[in-house]
Amino acid sequence: MSEQDAKLASLMSRLNEPSTSSAHTADAAQDDEDIFAELEAEIENDSSAAFREHGMEQLKREMEQLQQMKSDGHGQYREVTDEKEVIRLSAHKPRCVIHFFHHKFKRCEIMDKHLSRIAPKYFNTLFIRVFVENVPWLVERLGIKVLPCVIPFVNGVSKDRIVGFEELGNTDQFETATLEWKLLNSGVIQKDDSFGPTINYGAKPAVRQRVRGRPQDDDSDFDLDD
16 A cells, blocks of 8 residues: 555544444534544645545545435434335445344343443444334244344344343343454454453353243343344
8 A cells, every 4th residue: 555545544544433422412513523524624724736636535425424424324323114114224235244133122221231331332334123023024034933133244244143131141240341242253344443441351151052932031131033
């Protein structure tokens, strides 16, 4: 990579830094505009005419892509209710994590809590949650039987499946880092994309036998066939 390319890549990386404001607030939009203006000024003031021309073109492309990604929900953890939209996102996003959940099941709420912590750290990966009753075709197609069920997709292909809490220590008190470790291993998130404190990834948690039960059983997984 040339010195100019490296400099441009460094400038562009600042566009993807997470805002301290919510993605849907006026403050966040202002943050994006401020960063864009700052980068634009740096490029325009560069002594190289070639760098200025190439830099402005790339800056505009990056800004358009950034706005589209934020419009799709990157940088946050949100619910998608339309099945066709879920299919589109999982098929066309380079990296996407989908949590299939049920409103009445406590363990799905616990999974939501951890995913909502991870999502803002990995802007290049889309994190969404979908209510199983809204996506019956997908549930059948993917053979989802037990909840919570988290499926990471890379370039439209499912790379893993986290069913219940068995692989997360089989406890409701598992650490966010344990789930993050699983997602890293699937390739759906990458350390180079991470913003925030470094996590110490320990050994994989010990696994105990999973108990399948009804939604009201707080210490068990929800079997859709029950």
